[in-house]
Amino acid sequence: MTSKTPVELLPRPANVSRRGFVGGLSAGILGAVASEAAGAETLADVPDRGPGADLSAHSERSRFAKLDRIPEATPGKRNVDPGDAINSKTPHQKLVGNITPTDLHYERSHSGVPDIDPAQHRLLIHGMVQKPLVFSVDDLKRMPSVTRVVFIECTGNGWENWKTADPDVTVQNTHGLVSTNEWTGVPLKFLIDLVAKDKDSNWMLAEGGDGAGVDRSIPLTDEIVNEAFVAYGQNGEPLRPAHGFPMRLVMPGFEGNLNIKWLRRLKFGSEPWMTRWETARYTQLLANGKARQFQLRMETNSVITQPSGMMQIQPGYNRISGLAWSGHGKIAKVEISTDGARTWKPAQLSQPVLSKAQVRFQMDWVWDGKPTKIVSRSTDDQGNVQPDRQSFIAAMGTNALFHYNAQQTWSIDEAGRVRNVLA
Amino acid sequence: MSSHDKLILAGILTAGLLAAPALAFDFGRPATPQDIKLWDIDVGPDGKGLPDGSGTAAQGKQIFADNCAACHGDNGQGGIKDRLAGGQGTLASNMPVKTVGSFWPYATTLFDYIHRAMPYPTPGSLSTDETYAVTAYILSLNGIVPANGKVDKDSLPKIRMPNRDGFIPEPEFDPARLFRKK
Numbered sequence: 001m002t003s004k005t006p007v008e009l010l011p012r013p014a015n016v017s018r019r020g021f022v023g024g025l026s027a028g029i030l031g032a033v034a035s036e037a038a039g040a041e042t043l044a045d046v047p048d049r050g051p052g053a054d055l056s057a058h059s060e061r062s063r064f065a066k067l068d069r070i071p072e073a074t075p076g077k078r079n080v081d082p083g084d085a086i087n088s089k090t091p092h093q094k095l096v097g098n099i100t101p102t103d104l105h106y107e108r109s110h111s112g113v114p115d116i117d118p119a120q121h122r123l124l125i126h127g128m129v130q131k132p133l134v135f136s137v138d139d140l141k142r143m144p145s146v147t148r149v150v151f152i153e154c155t156g157n158g159w160e161n162w163k164t165a166d167p168d169v170t171v172q173n174t175h176g177l178v179s180t181n182e183w184t185g186v187p188l189k190f191l192i193d194l195v196a197k198d199k200d201s202n203w204m205l206a207e208g209g210d211g212a213g214v215d216r217s218i219p220l221t222d223e224i225v226n227e228a229f230v231a232y233g234q235n236g237e238p239l240r241p242a243h244g245f246p247m248r249l250v251m252p253g254f255e256g257n258l259n260i261k262w263l264r265r266l267k268f269g270s271e272p273w274m275t276r277w278e279t280a281r282y283t284q285l286l287a288n289g290k291a292r293q294f295q296l297r298m299e300t301n302s303v304i305t306q307p308s309g310m311m312q313i314q315p316g317y318n319r320i321s322g323l324a325w326s327g328h329g330k331i332a333k334v335e336i337s338t339d340g341a342r343t344w345k346p347a348q349l350s351q352p353v354l355s356k357a358q359v360r361f362q363m364d365w366v367w368d369g370k371p372t373k374i375v376s377r378s379t380d381d382q383g384n385v386q387p388d389r390q391s392f393i394a395a396m397g398t399n400a401l402f403h404y405n406a407q408q409t410w411s412i413d414e415a416g417r418v419r420n421v422l423a
Numbered sequence: 424m425s426s427h428d429k430l431i432l433a434g435i436l437t438a439g440l441l442a443a444p445a446l447a448f449d450f451g452r453p454a455t456p457q458d459i460k461l462w463d464i465d466v467g468p469d470g471k472g473l474p475d476g477s478g479t480a481a482q483g484k485q486i487f488a489d490n491c492a493a494c495h496g497d498n499g500q501g502g503i504k505d506r507l508a509g510g511q512g513t514l515a516s517n518m519p520v521k522t523v524g525s526f527w528p529y530a531t532t533l534f535d536y537i538h539r540a541m542p543y544p545t546p547g548s549l550s551t552d553e554t555y556a557v558t559a560y561i562l563s564l565n566g567i568v569p570a571n572g573k574v575d576k577d578s579l580p581k582i583r584m585p586n587r588d589g590f591i592p593e594p595e596f597d598p599a600r601l602f603r604k605k
Contacts, residue, residue: 054603111540122464126455132454139451194450202602205465211546213539219596265462274468275534280527283590288591289515290524292598399519402604 009056060154069095069104070172075159075401078173086110087154088242089176092323098360099149100179102235103360107242108154111211114262118238121209123230127268128195137232137246143186146229149357151325153178153298154256155282160420163267171308174408174420177365178301180358183250184233189225191266201268205275206249216258217272218251219296227252230263238277242359253327253356254296257282272383280407287397298327299405300386302361302378314417315369320347321362325359326380330354333379334361340373341388341407343423347376368411373421375409435536461541466535470580473534477575478556480563486553490542499523499564504543508564513583524565528590530574534558555579 040046060146061067072078087108090100100106107113118137126132157177160169207215218224231250232239244261251258257277272278272294283291289302303322306314320338326330332352335344347361361376378386385397392406411421445499456473466472487495497499499507501520510520519525523533538554540546549557562568567582574582 049592106441111543111546115471124456124458126459126463132459133451134454134458136452143450203598207465211540211543213464213546215539218603219598221596221601267463269467271467273465273466274529274532276527276532276540278591279529279532280521280523283512285519285521287515290520290591291514293590293592294598296596398517399464399514 026274042119046176056129065395066100067091067104069106070176072173075162076166078169078274080127087156087177089172091170091172092175093171093308095305096321096360097183098180098323098358099235100181100358102237102240103180105152105179105181105234105240105243106154106177108156108256109210109242110214113241114210115241116209116246116262121246121262121264123247123264123266124265124317124356125191125195125268127156127205127266127269128198128201130198130272131194133195140165140186140230140232140247143190145184145233146187147182147184147233148229148252149180149182149354150250150251150252151178151180151358152250152256152259153301153325155402156300158301158406158408159401161406161408161422162400162401162404165420165422167421168310169420170310171276171303171305171408174304174309177256178323179335180325181235183229183231184236185229185231185250188228188230188249191230192225195268197268201270203272205241205265205267205269205271205273206258206260206263207267208244208260209262214257214260214277215275216260216277217275219272219294224251224254253329255282258296260336276378282401284396284400284401292400295403298325299403300326300328300331300378300380301405302331302376302386303408304336304374304376304410307374307412307418308410309418309420311418313367313412313418315367315416318365318367319362320365320374321360322347322376323358323363324376324378325350325356325358326378326382326384327356328380328382328384329356330381331359331378332381335377335379336361336363336365337375337377338365338367338372339375341375341409344377368417369414369416371411371413373409373411373423375407375423377407426587450511453523458521464535464539466531466538468529468531468580470576473531473576474551475576476551476555477573478552478554478559479571479573480556480559480568481571482553483556483558483560483563486549486557491557494543494599496522499561501576507561514558514586514589522565523561526586526589528587529582530562530579531550533561534574534579 065187069088071082073080073086073089090106092106123135154177160174202220204218228251232247248261249259249263284292285291304322306321324334334347336347337344347363350360353359389406408423409423410418412418439552494504495501496502503576509524510525513520559574563570592599
């Protein structure tokens with residue numbers, strides 16, 4: 001993924017060759033913009049100005065910006081027919097900033113994407129409550145709302161690397177099942193008060209209106225009661241169908257599967273229901289054959305997105321950039337090693353750093369042209385440190401399938417080719 | 424909302440116009456018993472929520488062939504979707520095979536999942552008795568009920584699945600400890 005387009009967005013450091021600078025940068029951010037035509041070497045080559053296209057009801061992406069999710073199936077099953085896909089991954093190698101574009105937010109759907117008319121959608125809240133109620137979408141929109149930027153992450157994120165590292169994958173393949181959006185909706189606590197939940201009810205079943213009726217048991221801890229909400233807004237607009245239109249549960253910091261899409265029922269009870277999803281599916285098989293259950297919180301994590309898998313860099317200045325996140329709270333620091341995890345330097349975090357949201361980190365680096373490995377490691381404000389692969393696998397084994405948060409290493413060979421490796 | 428409540432609310436709203444702002448709103452509508460009956464489909468591990476009815480593994484064999492085998496294979500193996508039978512003894516190996524027989528901890532979950540989500544193209548199309556029958560058949564494929572075995576709301580929760588003790592709750596959200604008074 002190289003580009004010769006000589007676009008300079010940042011001041012070039014002294015004594016770094018123009019060629020080296022351009023090559024490194026274009027492997028990163030500018031890799032998102034295809035340079036199909038010859039670049040403009042002098043300003044005289046820049047095309048003349050003139051009237052542009054008519055104004056329109058929607059602003060589409062530039063035809064020069066190629067940004068797509070990729071539908072995939074289980075680990076190693078890539079480039080599948082959309083009918084066989086079980087998820088669709090975010091192109092982190094082509095994105096900047098903290099917020100994922102709405103149409104590029106990752107998707108995991110268990111029975112396709114239902115086409116729901118909001119006028120015919122209802123949310124039933126019942127069980128251990130004094131007043132079981134039925135709500136329409138309009139009812140929810142009339143209620144007091146919260147707006148919050150949070151990451152949502154599929155527990156399968158990172159699952160390509162449990163046993164082996166395929167060298168020919170991008171960060172979209174390895175880490176495309178996490179995204180960050182701004183969500184707007186009604187606090188769960190407000191709904192709990194409306195139905196007058198029994199104080200002895202400590203578990204809640206949330207169920208979707210998709211063909212699978214995906215349902216999960218949610219423990220009503222103080223944290224969850226205070227932070228969960230039923231969202232109808234996504235980055236300022238109604239939810240996209242792939243993300244639960246017209247309403248979904250948002251559970252900041254917790255397994256993506258708990259953020260039930262197309263939400264149509266909340267039932268209050270006193271014990272978990274042991275649904276298929278929380279027993280047979282989203283449990284983590286350990287080396288001894290036992291499975292870890294109710295590992296609901298998403299871990300402290302980070303990944304370098306530029307440069308990353310399948311890019312090619314040039315010697316000289318390269319800016320390393322990536323994303324960090326934690327289901328425990330705020331990212332406190334991100335460190336980067338450019339010598340295969342021997343020494344570490346702090347990365348700069350883009351502000352504001354929000355709790356349970358992805359944050360962009362970056363660091364300047366001058367590559368000497370010798371083969372090496374780059375890796376990031378995050379620490380959150382609760383003191384949790386993203387584990388190195390060896391200690392992570394020692395604890396979890398290689399069969400867990402879900403909740404992979406080991407440090408991601410990219411190797412760089414003498415030609416500057418960036419490839420996925422285990423460590 | 425009862426007419427009595429409405430009177431109170433009207434009073435509050437009227438008072439609100441005259442005095443300090445008083446917030447009292449009315450959202451949604453009461454859920455009727457019919458509403459709840461229609462959607463209250465979940466089944467717990469204690470069998471709560473299981474409907475009346477029953478089915479045998481023998482009956483389930485044909486229902487499975489007609490509705491399930493295309494994706495899951497003739498005997499719950501070798502299909503294009505999840506394998507349902509076999510795999511016992513593989514969970515600690517490098518190639519674990521997770522099936523109903525080798526991995527699922529509760530038989531009640533099997534009824535619940537078939538009832539809510541299967542067959543994939545037409546979830547909910549099987550009758551209650553057919554769902555019990557397919558449940559019994561899949562359990563029989565795993566040697567958990569006999570080939571002529573029958574299941575219903577009383578027997579299903581009593582079945583002890585081979586991997587019932589195969590799960591370790593994460594301490595932070597362990598149902599046996601969470602919310603217990605200290």
